Amino acid sequence: MTTSQSVITILVVVLGTMLTRFLPFIIFPEGKTPPKFITYLGGVLPYAVIGLLVIYCLKGAVFTSYHGLPELIAIVCIIILHKWKKNMLLSLAGGTIIYMVLVQTIFC
Amino acid sequence: MKLKAFKTALPYTLPICIGFLFIGMSYGFLMKSKGFPLIYPVVMSCFIFAGSMEFVTVNLLMTAFNPLHAFILTLMVNARHLFYGISMLDKFKNVGLKKLYLIYGMCDESFSINCTVEPPADIDRGWFMFFVTLLNQIYWVSGATLGALLGYLIHFNTKGIDFVMTALFVVMFTDQWERTADHRPAIIGLGCSLICLLVLGGNNFMIPAMGLILLCFVLTKNRGARKETIK
Structure with a gap:
């Protein structure tokens, strides 16, 4: 990607992000209530999008020679670590280090 | 009035300070390790200011140029903001021009504080929310900048470091699952x-x-x- 393409991509992301933040205040000026379907999507979409993002992160790994095995091991470790200690920073650091060790030693 | 609001807001943001510095630093470090100059994480953390999307943008910048895909992906990933906005329609009323910044800086963490914390009656609500948002953004941008700077100083085998993004989403997924x-x-x-x-x-x-x-x-x-x- 050239520099100008990078700049355009970043601008597009900024624009998209700001659109999601400002839109409700533009559509529903003081006093107007949003329709039910929008409120419903508001309740369910955040959960689904995180699932989507997990898969997005794994999109490269699934089609490699290990079919995402090191990723799977690290993810299981993160879930166990997170359920056990309930410490976000520990889970992030622990999971990333486990993965880095895996791909640099066993699955290299 | 502003000082009092600042003093009330500060303690609420301290736990977020630790998290944002850490995740911001991993983000900055990741960008540096992928070969992006310092200006990228600084500008992106300032202007996108939506953690998940900034990580996703690193990937977008490393694949083929496709602004439409980037735009739709951004809308989808950040769709939750629409619903934060809907929840904050009332609370952001009558705060003057600060409203623009409050909306601009409405990340998950600032939203969760501003939505749930009721500041004491003698504190100006608008300024309280303003400082919550501002402090959180300062933590995030500082984290990203520090992380990128660290990338210039420390050199080790960074293979696999992008997994920090996967780890972040897995942790969020686990948290949401249990909630x-x-x-x-x-x-x-x-x-x-x-x-x-x-x-x-x-x-x-x-x-x-x-x-x-x-x-x-x-x-x-x-x-x-x-x-x-x-x-």
Whole structure:
């Protein structure tokens, strides 16, 4: 990607992000209530999008020679670590280090 | 008045300070390790200011140029802001021009404080929310900058460091899973995406996956509504 393409991509992301933040205040000026379907999507979409993002992160790994095995091991470790200690920073650091060790030693 | 609001806001943001410095630093470090100059994480953390999307943008910048895909992906990933906005319509009333910054800086963490914390009666609500948002943004941008700077100083085998993004989403997924009894939305998100990935491959699955997720929600909503009428 050239520099100008990078700049355009970043601008597009900024624009998209700001659109999601400002839109409700533009559509529903003081006093107007949003329709039910929008409120419903508001309740369910955040959960689904995180699932989507997990898969997005794994999109490269699934089609490699290990079919995402090191990723799977690290993810299981993160879930166990997170359920056990309930410490976000520990889970992030622990999971990333486990993965880095895996791909640099066993699955290299 | 401003000082008092600042002093009230500060303690609420301290836990976020630790998290943002850490995640911001991993983000900055990641960008540096992928070969982006310092200005990228600084500008992106300042102007995008939506953690998940900034990580996703690193990937976007490393794949083929496709602004439409980037735009739709941004809307989808950040769609939750729409609902934060809807929840804050009332609270952001009558705060003057600060409203613009409050909306601009409405990340998940600032939203959760501003939405739930009721400042004492002698504190100006608008300034309280303003400082919560500002402090959080300062932590995040500082973290990203420090991380990128660290990338210039420390050199080690960074292979696999991008997994920090996967780890972040897995942790968020686990947290959300435990916070709710209705796992259908999470399963729909994970399942639809996985099916689309396996069928369509890594480069073309995101937009169909988003469509399929929305479709599932439309269908299950009708089912839910019908159940209610039967009752």
